[in-house]
Amino acid sequence: MAIVRAPATRDRREGAKRLRALLLALLVLAVPGAAWPVDAGLPSGRLSPVPPEQVGAVPVSLLADMGSGQVLHAHNADLHFAPASMTKVMTAYLAFELIARGKLLPEQHLIVSPETAAEWNGKGTSMYLRAGESVSVDMLLHGLATASANDAAIVLAEGFAGDVPSWTGLMNAEARRLGMNDSHFNTPNGWPDNGKTYVTATDLVKLSKALITRHPALYHRYFGRKRFEWHGAVLQSHDPTVGIVRGADGIKTGYTREAGYNFLGSAERRGRRLVMVIGGAESGAQRAKASRELLEWGYSAWKARPLFAARAPIGEARVQGGQAGAVPLVADSPVYAAIPQAGGEAISLRIVYDGPLVAPIAVGAEVGQLEIRVGDGEAGHVPLYAGRAVREAGPLDRLRNGLMNLIP
Missing domain, CATH: 2.60.410.10 (D-Ala-D-Ala carboxypeptidase, C-terminal domain)
Known part of the structure; x- marks a missing residue:
């Protein structure tokens, strides 16, 4: 050598x-x-695998291999776009960091303020949290990660930081530490804000790597679940890959009219983990098909050396x-x-x-x-x-x- x-x-x-x-x-x-010499191109006639046609139909797509850091496919990977509820991944990551530092406890209870209940109870996907209700951080994390509950993200933000701007300030500080230099967060939950919250696929992969590698136990506790129960109701996940693509274990969907249909996903097979992003799909069906095909292609067209x-x-x-x-x-x-x-x-x-x-x-x-x-x-x-x-x-x-x- x-x-x-x-x-x-x-x-x-x-x-x-x-x-x-x-x-x-x-x-x-x-x-x-x-x-061939170092850094030479591929041998004559040899081409990298071509991703599925459905993947090329969405505005933003990216597939990365975590074991090597390689990008296996990228389309508009550095384009700013609205993440919608994928924003909640950064809220979850910040909460995981605070838990790791001993500043927040899963069993800790936070109180739902009357103002938050009035604005967010039933607004979009919701846990229907009531004014004065005491909710554990553990349940709030389940609510935002699995059911994409908007009110859960707000209660978590206000309960720890005092108000939403203080929480988003912490979100952006963590983003800078992770090198997410082309993303900005203005809300804890991704509710439309006239473009003030934006991300890139490249930055979302950085966030995913940190989420999974720095906090594996918390990641597997809260992400990759198909449903969870709250006050006798079963709240469902919208993840298009868990239970369908072998090894898929998250991470988060997102949808608003402004953003379209988004998905930040991951799967692991035999120790090899892939992370993928779909942004701006025209429908939930297109998002689901592109997400599944991109992950399957990552395993079928590529192998680990x-x-x-x-x-x-x-x-x-x-x-x-x-x-x-x-x-x-x-x-x-x-x-x-x-x-x-x-x-x-x-x-x-x-x-x-x-x-x-x-x-x-x-x-x-x-x-x-x-x-x-x-x-x-x-x-x-x-x-x-x-x-x-x-x-x-x-x-x-x-x-x-x-x-x-x-x-x-």
Whole structure:
């Protein structure tokens, strides 16, 4: 396995940062004896799989592979559009973060204000919450995730933050932390607001990855359910894939006249998870067909090529001022490349980090990315973490490291 160090370059935005890129390997999955240079296009005559025709009929569509970070299909992935009730995924994610930080408890009860009950009881999809009613955070999350209850999202927002603007401020702060730089949230539930709330498919995939990977237990508790009971009534999910597409477990539909029919979906089969977005479909039937076909295509037209086991050393990054001159880099889950079932594509890998890293470095700290490119497709990115801690160097460590750096 060849390792090539690329020359450092300046980051245009920050000016002072240097980019180190290590070419790890070129894995050729083609006919025996054939090989192509790094970052070359596909072999002559080889094309990436073509998505189903129904998928191309919707204004926005995207399919991403979470294990490799690769985008398998994208159409208008960076176009702003109204998410409608998919907004509730960000409300749920914020609630999950607050629960993880100990600032919100599932068993905690919130009181429905008279104003909220008057405005939101029965408005769109609803839990029909009454003024003065005490509702647990757990039930509110079930209501917004499964039944898409608008009043549940408002009660959760007001109960924690005091008012809706304060809650949406927290939503937007979390969005920025996730790198959702082309999205903005003005409501907790996605009710029409003259375009003030907007997202992109690319940003929704970022949100989905964080929702599922950071909070797997909460995700599986609240999402992927077909129904739940509330005050003797059975509230149904509108998810077009759960129970129909094998492995489908969410995430959220959305519909308003302004937005059309939307869906943010996910499925997992044998440890391989796909995330997809459909935006602006003309009907619920079109949304359902496109969603199901896109997920099935992701599994039938593409296969996983294992690259690295979870926590296995992938490479290393240089360290400045540490008791060691380098730190091993690992991924926290198995890494693979998504390749067409027909094969024939070259896989190129690069480790990218701003370096050298500066000690001390904590074990598990995110310090770089593994870039995965199949053929001439868009590169996917997998976070890389420090495989062990690196302490600050003492005098003897600095002397030893300095001498080692003199060795070619």
